[in-house]
Amino acid sequence: MGKYFGTDGVRGVANRELTPELALRIGRAAALVLGEQSTKPIVVGRDTRLSGQMLESAVVAGVASTGLDAFLVGVIPTPGVAFLAKALDCAGGIMISASHNPLEDNGIKVFGPDGYKLSEEVEARIEELIHEDSGPRPIAAAVGKVIPKPESAGLYVADLKEQVSLDLRGVHIALDCANGATSAYAAELFRSFGAKVSAFCNQPNGTNINHLCGSTYPEKIQTLTREVGADLGFAFDGDGDRLLVVDEQGGFIDGDQILAIMGLHLLKQDRLPARKVVATAYSNGGLRQAFLAGGGDVLYAKPGDRFVLETMLEAGCVLGGEQSGHVIFLEHSTTGDGMLTALKLLENRQIQGKPLAELARCMEIFPQQLVNIHVESKNGWEENARIQAAIRRAQEELAPVGRLFVRASGTEPVIRILGEHPDAQLLQAALEPVVQAIEAEQGGRRAG
Template sequence: MGRLFGTDGVRGVANADLTAELALGLSVAAAHVLAEAGTFEGHRAVAVVGRDPRASGEFLEAAVVAGLASAGVDVLRVGVLPTPAVAHLTGALGADLGVMLSASHNAMPDNGIKFFARGGHKLADELEDRIESVYEEHRTGAPWQRPTGAGVGRVKSYDQGLDQYVAHLIGVLPNRLDGLKIVLDEAHGAAARVSPEAFARAGAEVITIGAQPDGLNINDGCGSTHLDLLKAAVVEHKADFGVAHDGDADRCLAVDHTGAEVDGDQILAVLALAMREHGTLRHDTVVATVMSNLGFKLAMEGQGLATVQTSVGDRYVLESMKEHGFALGGEQSGHVIILDHATTGDGTLTGLLLAARVAETGRSLADLASVMERLPQVLINVPDVDKSRVRTSAELSAAVVEAERELGSTGRVLLRPSGTEPLVRVMVEAADIEQARSVASRLADVVKSALG
């Protein structure tokens, strides 16, 4: 069996790859592993379970709840809420673990399971590996230790979760949003109620799109992966700016008043300067990934701030932040982690803090985001190659050295094997888009010839 856990939980086509049987078995295994790790500390274990509005989440939630309760875990069902809300409630309620059913920005047929440990933190790789191992042991015949009678878990609905989470978000804001008109694209996802409620309570005039989830339309032509509707709505309503979430609302992208996209790098830059001003940007450092635009690093250096780069994936950003005590990190895709207030990327929190900065300064989002200039970036996916030889091919190494020499200090080359497909991603940044395209095309040809 290949590794079930990817970079963000277990994900696949619901009822094909991700079945009710798998969801139930993984939930029982998670309960056993976390108990063995001492998480439950001798008391009756409690789990918080939430989901996004996908139709498949209904039966998968039932399977997860059944698995946890059959392992002796009491379950609090919080219903449809964003991933960061489930993480927050796991910590706030003192639960021993949390479970979120979502495939994030993926299309509706997919779904996924994310586990959180006590405090609302994502599981370390070794715990995920142990859960897989225990699941596989019992799948192939070893019996579960099953409680009976009063030992089985009890299941309750926890209806206060939305208000509790929104109150947390409002309590984080340094100032109100009165006078701002903001369009919110909820991707017909988990934040369809939470995000408009939070922005409205903070004082903003709110216009919503993509806020009518029916279980089938999540991420369908809307949200952070499809910004055209938001761009049009912001211009049409003459709004100050717009915010787009993905299906589980752990990310945030924005659109300024002109309809121009403000990506995760620019959002990080704006928040970094705000946090430094407020004295909350520890070590004057921001954590980003290798995919962040070179313009972000140059902008931060120009403002006297340091940047730390990690591998692609918000979990690696979070690991670096925890290890070194940094307060802010994120990805170009819009995963932004403000560690003093969240244990994972939180799209609603990010959008609120961005709005708070606009309200506080009286400057437009376009003006604030202009602190960094995005260098032209070209990405080419080269399929059907031996991605394992990216770092060992002499021919490819020589081509990269030559490309970096040509680009100089205002350009960058990144070759990255895909984690899920037999392809290599060629990314080139340069001060001039034509130069970026030319260098990327040449490198893609070398990748084909050297690794094909």
């Protein structure tokens, strides 16, 4: 049996790799493990992918087969399922989504009753049960019920509103909802604070999620913000757990800059526990430079928001995230939340009385280059002599002020190469031999 859980749940091409049969077994295995601590219901949500309905039915069948009830909350952002798992006093939560991945993919994420993603150890226990026909099989009235609760999404939105003190009257915001899970919620949320909202890509039809829109297509929200004359632009991904920002001058603000804006403000107020934030190796070197200059520091976790969260909990930090726009405000949420991040950033803008474009200058951005290589196989590259020799040469060329980071994606057949150096030309020259070696040895081609 292969390993199903990656860095962000189980993910694959829906109906080919992530089949209804597998989804049923995952739902059943997750319910058996979560049910060891509680016989309360499991909340189940999904994004707007057409395959989500198919997989939802299978997951729910698996849950009900153990005797646990399933609360169906319908289309909702991933952080909404995390919130409701705790707010509705459930045994846990299951989200059906492949986040920013293309339409053909889908995924299954599992949360505990506390709203946190499961540990690797608990996920391993679920995997052990996926192919075992074990556990209770109740009959008659003991079979689990399927209970629609679409109104529960209102509890999640209400909680978001309670997390900030905000007046957006006079502020025009453009939104790109990626035709995903935030489509039914984001515009009304920002309007409730008085903002003028121009919403785009908020008409999901089951097949247009993430299609040339959302946080992975930054030029879209940049163009839309300019065309409608908005002050700011926010782009979410398919499941609403990450955020990309366009500032008042049309520039981009990514997850690193959000960490800098929010973290340095908390640091100055002595409200940043351990005087640190948590980031990953993908974060720009300018982030740590900014915190060191301010009397703080940055801790680095393995890539993936689950590992960022683990490091935050271990170190007692309340703020962490990834350059991609996953930001965790641990005092307000148990996972990354794009809409919450936007609200907190707007609140900070209001408190400091400065445009986001000005606030973002608290951090110098070092030139970076990220190359994604789609490969036939992610296996063996770490032992490949040609690839490793190319990596060592590049690291020597970039040292001591630059760096090189190579890893295989946990959710896609992709090897990622990240380089950073103050000299952009030197960076390009150092990275190219590494890219060529991986393409040749792993049967790959660079994206874009």
